[in-house]
Amino acid sequence: MNPFIHENFCLETETAQELYHNYAANQPIIDYHCHLSPQEIAEDKRWNNITQVWLYGDHYKWRAMRSNGVSERLCTGKASDREKFSAWAATVPATLRNPLYHWTHLELKKYFNCDDLLSAQTEQQVWDMSSERMSEQSFSARGLMESSKVKLVCTTDDPIDSLEHHIAIKNDENFDIQVLPTWRPDKGMTVESSSEFNQWLDALSQRADIHIDNFDSYMRALNKQHDFFHEVGCRLSDHGIETAYALDYSDQEIKMIFDEIRSGKELSELKVLKFKSAMLYHFGVMDANKNWTQQYHLGAIRNNNSRLFKSLGPDTGFDSIGDFELARPLAKLLDRLDSGNNLAKTILYNLNPRDNEVLATMIGNFQDGSVAGKMQLGSGWWFLDQMDGMTRQIEALSQLGLLSRFVGMLTDSRSFLSYTRHDYFRRILCNILGNDVKGGLLPNDTELLGSMVKDISYNNAENYFGFDL
Template identity: 30%
Template sequence: MATQFTPHPDRLLPADPTTREVARRLYDEVASLPIISPHGHVNPLLLLDNEPFGDPAELLITPDHYVTRMLFSGAGIDGDAVGRTKNGTPSDAEPREIWRRLAENWFRYHGTPVRYWMEHELAELFDVTETLGADNADAIYDQVSARLADDAFRPRALFDRFKIEVMATTDDPADDLAAHKALADDGSFSGRVLPTWRADRFTDPSGARWLPALDDLENAVDGADCRTYEGLLAAMRASRQHFIEHGATATDSGLPDAGSTPLEPAEAERIHAAGLNGTVTEAEAIAYRHNMLYRFAEMSVEDGLVMQLHPGVIRNHHRASFKAYGADVGCDFPDVASFTKPLEPLLNAFGTHPNLHLVLFTVDETVFSREVGPLAGFYPAVYAGVPWWFIDTPQAILRFRDAVTDSAGYYKGSGFIDDTRAFLSIPARHDMARRCDAHHLAQRVATHQITEDDATQVIKDLTTTIPTATFKL
């Protein structure tokens, strides 16, 4: 039998009544502030086309690897059964059946941020008042479907309802950014949707994506010659200027590690040629990648683009899933991360340069207090990125605040980033972060480490001022 459900107004706030009162006041100061989303993966075509969303399963389950990975791990429900294309063949799973599979396994999400976000979405957006389960799956499916058919649930209407002030996307250097330009030129759309330059596939001359990347960039940049290393750098600089002209303020790099040792130009050119003819060694490819990270920082010093770095992820760990369904299906995992030694060449060259903002993200919590906090606490260029991906959870955010604040304070951070493709989850994620910050600051107030007046200013700055300044928005 279905149980009534309404998100508790004090969710994620401290249990102690006195401290909770402080947290309530702090949260109330920021609950309705605009959303600054400087790092995300929403496709800009979603807002440009402004078409109605599809069925509830297509929207909330099939593309969301946070959701589908737990169905696979707990109940053995594979990608085909949740609507993913398998080996090039579209799934024949019915949307309502996909939704029922989630409802039958809803208990598996107890205590997870996935359940927190989705319950927030169901309650706040779709006015669902019962806990999802097998007995009410169809009724809730129909309720959500009916709302999605309303013009008030089209992407642009929701963008305004969510009070998103600025949202960054993630884009390839060869992208023409036509969707961003069209949105910027559309007088009926008042939001800011900014591209982010991400050049991962250009960094590994031993990878299958490298040669196609060179071809794509040559086709995108007039007069480019990516057959040489120096020609590639020149094309990248031109691409970055194209991004800046379309509103970009940042780059993003998701590399295996943070190595940043530069190469002499002649050695880099030699390895580049080896990549072209298919003779590059693993050691040479790693050296080339480390050199490219250094060059990205060099470019950021030149053009002012904020540099984001999130190393230490083992991608596509389960080869059968990757082969069948492609990337981003839930089988990426955290690796041990390190920043201090690997970034030494980069930071010695650029760590005090006023043009560089280097935001360090990690999925390895052990480096919060050991490396990320201390680096941000010394180098003017370094900023501590908030927890994301596997540690984008209430408890991890609280641990991050305690670990990093000791070394770096509050004002050398990124502000919250939602890092999501799931457009409807953006307000849920930001609300979660604001509640966690209220929780953390209230505890500091209760132990007389900060006054409530100062905590009020800090939580406002964490929500808007800090991400705006860090990402040069």
């Protein structure tokens, strides 16, 4: 009897199996959007036990554990690592048909060579097996990346970051994997709180060594940091926003709004939205001038549980899918950039599955023939980073755009074990194509289909982003 995770997992046809094993499985990985710690890579972090590498910071698992009646003490609290692992192991059988069940066992198989189904009955043997594996010299941040065939990762970094760890990695001749920063300037437009924004401005002022007392000096500081990121190797930006912002404004209005912010005044909702609209435009122009790729992660509604947000902070599992108006403001923002020939290569990610077709048709409005797949429908992310979400993204892009030009999967993760997401995606892609061949919807030409699989798995990303590999 085959173990649950076996070589043909998710591959329902012979064609799918051939496409996966001959064209997808051995492709290297460009993980162009993740939340790994560059410091942990620079220091080649090691962990004392599986809980530390697997459960620390994993809000996906915490949400499932809470849903299973597990107390906060065993999720983010002060329970021991062994107790937290036991609580997770007891939860895993309850995750059947949740993507966590697949992810859990894919990671156990790949990184621990473990075929056991994790449960309360098997937790001790899994704990022991993982402890033995983690004692090996190769089980470290860098070792896991190397064993996963990673060639390059892009972390997510604030404009005020020193990038010291990226620079250290770049200068380390003993490590061949590129670790590049990504410009994430969300705090540069988050003006709902003047005090918090001014604290960030002060940090930016110090980092850029520019006194920020008006909007023009603010933009000089941002551009100086943007140049610095480029010098260190950054070629992508990223924006985590509820929706696009594209209200009309004048330059004079924005300068006056900035003066209000700097004086400590709280802004009206209208002024907040105008400032966000201006900054999204300016950020887009900065990216276009350097031939970067801009990414918009759209649609999350965050920190919904105010009680637990106050005690636990952000990114602890209390965010969800939002239902914001998307199409009209996004079209206006992209057109505003395109009208001045300032529209950079762009990847649009939606969190609400209702918006797959919205974005798949939106990107077609701004393809201009300058770059193959200039406008991209991003992979399923966060709540859509699972079999149904990935399948629906593939289907929408297939029907309304060019799947063959898709730049493929990413981890969007803080975990060094998440590279199985790339494998999971490749299996799902090959399975869809294999079933189409079986149904007579695609030609039974594995060389033709295999070429597309290789492109989506790796080649498209290498060509699109312009990394020096």
